[in-house]
Amino acid sequence: MNTSTAEAKAGGSPAPEPRPSNFIRDIILDDLKTNKYQGRVQTRFPPEPNGYLHIGHAKAICLDFGLADEFGGHTNLRFDDTNPEKEETEYVESIQEDVKWLGFHWDGLFYASDYFDQLYEWAVKLIKDGKAYVDDLSAEEIRKYRGTLTEPGKDSPYRNRSVEENLNLFERMRAGEFPDGSRVLRAKIDMASPNLNMRDPVMYRILHAEHHRTGNKWCIYPMYDYAHGQSDSLEKVTHSMCTLEFEDHRPLYNWFIQQLGIFPTQQIEFDRLNLTHTLLSKRKLLQLVQEGRVRGWDDPRMPTLSGIRRRGYTPEAIRNFCASIGVSKTTGSIELAMLEHFVREDLNQRAPRVMAVLRPLKVVIDNYPENQAEEMDAVNNPEDATAGTRKVPFSRVLYIEQDDFREDPPKGYFRLSLGREVRLRYGYFITCKSIVKNDRSEVVEVHCTYDPATRGGNAPDGRKVKSTIHWVSAAHGVDAEARIYENLFSKENPSDVEEGRDVLDNLNPNSLEVIPNAKIEPSLANPTAGSRYQFERLGYFCADPDTKPGKPVFNRTVALKDTWAKVEKKHGAR
RNA sequence: UGGGCCGUCGACUAAUGGUAGGUCAAGUGCCUUUGGAGCACUUUGUCUAGGUUCGAAUCCUAGCGGCCCAGCCA
Numbered sequence: 001m002n003t004s005t006a007e008a009k010a011g012g013s014p015a016p017e018p019r020p021s022n023f024i025r026d027i028i029l030d031d032l033k034t035n036k037y038q039g040r041v042q043t044r045f046p047p048e049p050n051g052y053l054h055i056g057h058a059k060a061i062c063l064d065f066g067l068a069d070e071f072g073g074h075t076n077l078r079f080d081d082t083n084p085e086k087e088e089t090e091y092v093e094s095i096q097e098d099v100k101w102l103g104f105h106w107d108g109l110f111y112a113s114d115y116f117d118q119l120y121e122w123a124v125k126l127i128k129d130g131k132a133y134v135d136d137l138s139a140e141e142i143r144k145y146r147g148t149l150t151e152p153g154k155d156s157p158y159r160n161r162s163v164e165e166n167l168n169l170f171e172r173m174r175a176g177e178f179p180d181g182s183r184v185l186r187a188k189i190d191m192a193s194p195n196l197n198m199r200d201p202v203m204y205r206i207l208h209a210e211h212h213r214t215g216n217k218w219c220i221y222p223m224y225d226y227a228h229g230q231s232d233s234l235e236k237v238t239h240s241m242c243t244l245e246f247e248d249h250r251p252l253y254n255w256f257i258q259q260l261g262i263f264p265t266q267q268i269e270f271d272r273l274n275l276t277h278t279l280l281s282k283r284k285l286l287q288l289v290q291e292g293r294v295r296g297w298d299d300p301r302m303p304t305l306s307g308i309r310r311r312g313y314t315p316e317a318i319r320n321f322c323a324s325i326g327v328s329k330t331t332g333s334i335e336l337a338m339l340e341h342f343v344r345e346d347l348n349q350r351a352p353r354v355m356a357v358l359r360p361l362k363v364v365i366d367n368y369p370e371n372q373a374e375e376m377d378a379v380n381n382p383e384d385a386t387a388g389t390r391k392v393p394f395s396r397v398l399y400i401e402q403d404d405f406r407e408d409p410p411k412g413y414f415r416l417s418l419g420r421e422v423r424l425r426y427g428y429f430i431t432c433k434s435i436v437k438n439d440r441s442e443v444v445e446v447h448c449t450y451d452p453a454t455r456g457g458n459a460p461d462g463r464k465v466k467s468t469i470h471w472v473s474a475a476h477g478v479d480a481e482a483r484i485y486e487n488l489f490s491k492e493n494p495s496d497v498e499e500g501r502d503v504l505d506n507l508n509p510n511s512l513e514v515i516p517n518a519k520i521e522p523s524l525a526n527p528t529a530g531s532r533y534q535f536e537r538l539g540y541f542c543a544d545p546d547t548k549p550g551k552p553v554f555n556r557t558v559a560l561k562d563t564w565a566k567v568e569k570k571h572g573a574r
Numbered sequence: 575u576g577g578g579c580c581g582u583c584g585a586c587u588a589a590u591g592g593u594a595g596g597u598c599a600a601g602u603g604c605c606u607u608u609g610g611a612g613c614a615c616u617u618u619g620u621c622u623a624g625g626u627u628c629g630a631a632u633c634c635u636a637g638c639g640g641c642c643c644a645g646c647c648a
Contacts, residue, residue: 020596021588048648083647139646146644150576153644184646194577196644205646224648248578248643269579271641276585282648324597326587328580331641335585338598348611383611414609423607457607468607537608563609 022327024268028067028239031266037238041073044237045099045106046228048080049091049212051282052297052304053098055318055339056273062322063241063270065104076235077106081113082227084211092212094297098305103315108235112227113213115234119222120174122230122260123185123203127166131259132203133159134169135186142184145191146199152192153199159188173206176219180206187226189255197252201225229253232265240265243272244329273325274333277487278303279494284503293507294488300544300555301488301511311485312532312542312557317346336487340558347532347540347557352380352387355425355470356520356535356554358482360399362474365430367449368396373475376456378426392521393476394427399519401537404469405446407435412567414466416446423468425536429454470536477519480552483544484513520552527552534560 028041045064047053053061068075077099081087099106126132135158137145147153161169170185172178185204193199203226208219229252232240247269257264273280279288280303288294288302297304300311308318321342325334355378373395381387400416409417416422421431428450436445453460457468488494490508497503524533527543535541539559546553 026590046648050648080648086647142646143644148576148644152576181646196577199644202646207646221646223646228648244579245642246648251578271580324586326597328587330580330582330587332586335598338586341598344610353608353610379607382608412609425607427607465607467609470608534608534610537610539610560608560610565609567609 020323020326023329024063024239024241024270024327025067025070027266027268028071031238032071040236040238041068041071042075042236042238043068043073043241044076044078044232044235046078046080046231046242047095048083048086048224049088049095050083050086051091051286052094052306054280054282054285054303054305055275055278055308056280056303057098058102058305058318059273059322059325059327060241060243061099061102061104062319063327065106066323067239067241073238074107075104076108076110076237078108078110078112078231078235080224080228080231081111081212082222082224084207084209084221087212089212094306098309101305101309101315102318110231110235111213112222112231113211115227115231116214116218116222118234119227119230122256123170123222123226124167126187126203126259127170127185128163129259130163130188132185132187133161133166134173135159135184135200136182139181142202146196147191149196155191156186156200159200170204173204173220174218176208178206180208182206185220187252187255189252195248195251197225197249198255201252225249225252226256229256229265229267230260230262232267233257233260233263236263237265240267242267242269244269244331245272269329270327271329271331274331275303275339276333276336276492277489277494278336279489279503287504291504293504300483301485303488310542310544311555312347312540313343314346314350314532317343320346333493343540343558344561347534349383350381351532351534351540353378353382353536354521354524354533355392355472356480356482356518356524356538356541357399357401357470357472357477358484358515358518358535358538359402360472360517360519361402361405361443362445363398363400363430363471364445364447365396365398365428365450366433366447370396372396373473374455376426390523392426392523393473394424395473395475397474398424398471399474399477400424400446400469400471405432405443407443410568410571412571413564415469416448421465423454423457423465424471425468426457427455427471428452428457429459429463429465470538472519472521474519476522478522478525478552480518480520480524480554481546482515482518482541482554482556484515484556486511486513518554520554524552525550527554532557 043064065075135156145154184202186200189198191199204220207221250267298306298310321339375391376394377389378392405416416432430448430450432448434447435443438444488511489506491506494506529543529545532542540557541554542557544553544555
């Protein structure tokens with residue numbers, strides 16, 4: 001993606017991947033034209049290490065890194081770690097892993113906490129300039145003094161302390177003389193501003209908490225709003241992309257930059273990613289993990305990058321998805337089908353095909369010799385001629401998918417039923433002759449005959465068959481666990497919650513189905529964790545890290561498109 | 575009800591005063607040793623009302639609708 005232009009020229013391949021136009025790219029193009037930053041493009045991706053990255057962050061990452069890459073710029077990874085109570089080293093590690101996995105490389109690796117000394121000095125300067133003051137009001141009082149959306153706020157009684165007193169108090173805040181919550185440092189701006197962020201925002205609060213990097217050096221910590229803009233400025237960030245909700249904060253960031261006379265970073269806001277059936281709130285995701293509603297941050301049902309990675313998504317699929325959804329300021333929600341399209345598209349090209357039966361139904365081929373077994377040639381990937389072929393063992397007793405046999409086939413059903421002939425993929429044509437039922441009248445065994453002339457699946461007489469089904473030899477197949485996922489939330493908008501209920505009440509109770517005894521072809525017996533396959537006619541599957549020798553575990557990444565299921569559903573539930 | 579931002583097919587997004595296009599979804603057909611994949615075709619859209627203009631999705635005015643903001647979270 002990043003090198004497509006060069007490769008296209010060198011290799012003489014067709015036109016390079018077109019860069020989708022978006023308003024931020026246009027701004028950069030314009031800034032380059034007017035030489036606003038001497039040709040520099042410096043961006044940053046600034047996560048708070050208080051949780052794992054999710055697919056929404058991928059959009060921001062692709063934007064921040066992608067735009068810088070395109071214009072020969074640089075991108076920093078900066079952890080905005082201004083709240084020691086919520087941040088942990090585990091998160092900074094997972095975030096780095098996820099960014100790398102997505103395929104991006106940062107130039108500088110920074111932390112807002114790297115700037116704590118500088119930020120403190122600047123706070124002192126603002127105090128000296130009469131632009132900041134120590135406030136003794138309680139949190140609740142500050143809230144009351146702030147006014148409302150429609151009424152202006154009131155000045156704090158401490159607003160006009162002398163510079164000396166402010167300096168003294170702020171120094172003593174830092175020295176640890178005061179308990180948490182007793183005082184804050186505030187910017188002196190305008191308590192009547194229609195923009196609430198400008199009503200003397202808090203710059204520093206007292207927090208006697210250990211910081212994941214600075215340890216116990218500090219007991220006062222800068223607020224995000226006081227740290228973010230200056231951090232960008234210190235890194236000479238030219239284009240600082242963030243989500244829409246920070247639009248109202250931009251005047252404040254600009255105010256600090258102006259008062260301090262430092263490098264003027266330009267902030268540009270865009271709409272955050274929303275995905276149907278998906279919750280993208282770090283806070284709620286944390287709750288899912290903490291309450292054990294999922295198996296962890298990397299549960300394959302989670303929208304976290306670690307979760308969808310475990311599920312089997314590829315970085316390429318995610319990047320293509322991000323490129324295709326575009327960037328704008330309109331608040332909207334992408335259909336999950338869009339994401340799924342891009343994994344299918346990617347995996348279709350690269351995933352080796354393999355045969356696996358999720359819900360086995362025994363098939364006995366009555367006219368096939370008892371102790372015979374044959375090795376059938378199977379194509380590994382019809383989309384990739386270089387993928388070669390493999391041998392798949394065939395014998396008298398086979399498993400097929402329960403779904404591929406109907407005692408009473410509905411109209412339009414092409415698969416096996418009494419008297420009907422189908423093709424076993426890469427095997428033989430078989431015709432169903434009889435069935436065996438258990439005492440609950442369920443079909444437990446299907447008896448067929450095969451046509452020896454159709455070996456490999458070709459009929460020399462040119463006779464056609466309406467369907468081809470997959471199978472696994474009973475004697476050679478291996479047991480595997482398959483984990484089938486549905487949306488964590490069946491509701492299109494999980495946040496659409498009734499009065500008095502919680503988002504988590506919308507959790508889909510059927511989001512995970514474990515199939516303990518699927519049958520897989522022997523070539524799949526010992527998969528390496530993370531390897532991806534297409535189980536023919538079923539979907540894409542990825543070997544889970546829970547896989548043990550002799551006990552493979554597969555996650556279904558996404559099902560194949562199922563035209564028949566659609567038709568059957570349309571013709572009424574049967 | 576103050577402030578900020580935003581309204582283009584069902585979803586997302588282009589068109590930067592000059593042919594409303596693309597992707598996903600949906601549908602139809604072709605093809606097929608995956609009812610997969612692929613190919614072809616089709617349906618559906620500029621929030622409303624005025625105005626400027628030879629010409630408006632684009633500019634202006636007024637409405638209507640949606641999102642965000644009252645953390646010592648980010």
